[in-house]
Amino acid sequence: MFPLDFPYEIFKEAGKKGQWALDPFCGRGTTVYAGRMLGLRTIGIDSSPVAVAISQAKLANTNPRAIIREVKRILNNDSTNTHVPEGIFWEKAYHPDVLSALCKIREELLNDCESDERIALRAIVLGALHGPKQKTKQSYFSNQCQRTYAPKPVYAVNFWNKNRLEPDYVNILSIIEERANKYFNEEVVRSKGQIITGDSRDSNTFKTISKRVSWIITSPPYYGMRTYIPDQWLRLWFLGGQSTVDYSMNGQVEHASPEMFAAQLKKVWINSGAVAKKRAQMVIRFGGLNDRKADPLEILYHSLDDTGWKIDETKSAGFASQGNRQAVHINTDINSPREEYDVWATWRG
Template sequence: MFPEEYVARQLLAFTRPGDLVLDPFCGRGTTILESTLHSRRAIGTDVNLVAACVSGAKAEVPALDEVLARIDHLETHFVAGGLSVPDGEFFEYCFHSETLGELLFLRAELRWREDPIDRFVAAVALGALHGEAHRSPNYFSNRMPRTISTKPEYSVRWWKERNLAPDRRRVFPILRALSRARLSILAPSGLAKVALEDARNCAEVFSEHEGEVRLMVTSPPYLDTTDYSEDQWLRIWFLGGPERPKRKMSLDDRHTNKENYWDFLSEVWAGTERLLGSEATIAIRIGGKKLDVDEISNGLSMSLKKGLSRGFHLLDAPNTSEIKNGQLNSFRPGALGKRHEHDFVFRLH
């Protein structure tokens, strides 16, 4: 999880209001949102459906009255039935049948890829899709973790053993209440755009911003730590993905081979270079189960040399911090390996 404070420090140290910031691995959109909150412009990409939806909703924030009007319209036009229910026991045990009917309707109706209002509604729905339902009435599912989507077979077995059935949750009122909470403060204005796209294609997607980026601040997927698409499979399903989790749902969000990992990052840097200004700064937070700080330092330097045609230098010694409530612990509580992440800042010249 990318902390707001880290991004804010980079913004205040290396940019001024109006400067353009890039994050090729948007994730939850922390870089995008913090940039706009600090009067910077921001662009970014992510190949994961959930990340692109959530970060895109933070990039282009609609007005509350537009969101409420859209939810009202959806509720008015909702008709129960007519949409096929996914096979298997999972969806039967995960959602009350009436709640599932409303979710299936939203899944079919929301044009989240094209429309900012629908994207915001979809992002709010993703946050409520599953969680600790016994602790909050704002989760649609039976009891589940909030951070990851547990596998169907495990989930059904767990619910059966505890005789847990999903409560009826009314989707539209919950969406209204959560939207009001999210938009209780006026959203920042200014340029911010997120594309559902491979990070290696940044310069092509945002070609109109060639040479404008003052700061790239990002956190690539950590080596051999988690498969984001597999861990978020139910939210991906809601956005139009498959009904069951699959290994390697995305080609680029999990890496287990060090050599391939650094090659991938060098391709990302190459794919962003045309956007970077003459003295742009690159701030990277990175970690991995199989990597120590020296390996990361060498790997990053090698990948930047391979990917960039310009020179660069490290501004200061890397900062190391323990992962406490971050990717490693949240996704795999019992995981072994390195439990630290490292911050590097490079300056182009």
């Protein structure tokens, strides 16, 4: 995830209200939200359902009261026929009452997640689904877990057993309320935009985009960063996926070699160019592994060759440090962080 300031400052400096902007690897919707804050209209694409659900919430026009009303309605609805997953992982991960309430919300949202309140609620639940137990207040629904990555079942059960950690009963409603107040209380410009679930390498994914975009601000997966799907298996379950870890790479850029990786990015730049206005600006933040054979800038430059995008300049975006999840995750040696870059290009196609 790149910081909100990155797209925000670019739009603030050079964007114009009403312009359209695209992020073909939108992740948690940072570009989408930055654009919204400044009155731009934004389109995000991602192949991960988790990323799409979170990005959609960045465009929701709602407020905490409406979200709470909706979750109460769902929890009070006795007619939902709830399926609750079984097994040692689920018993240890969630208190039974919490799991049953979560399953109820899940099933209701799987049936219908059209309204902005439900879209917001879905993202709030995804954010609180797993994370550390806190001493003073309850912020997550799960037993002790990482917040960013889903627990791997066998490892997690061993860890909980060894440390005698049992899942607490937590008040789902108050956790949701606190998050709704935190994330949906601000008066943000009513949004216009679109989030597309799809593979950006495929030109069909761009078919529903009817506007020409003036901006593309994006950050592809860094070369070697291939674990978005298994890292998110529990959130994927909440979105209708299976109740076990999925190790597939469906719809994700493949990382077999730098050349193959660049060839896939190239398709994304070509597809993005096809919906770009003349002289549209593209800014790509990219970094890489501590792997001399895979120079991130070389991969990126290579991917932009013969695409219609002309590189204007490359700026350093600083060094990977704590808080910069993507780079920290792929850096095996935290003491020698790799530099990240912003590559600016203009559409001349």
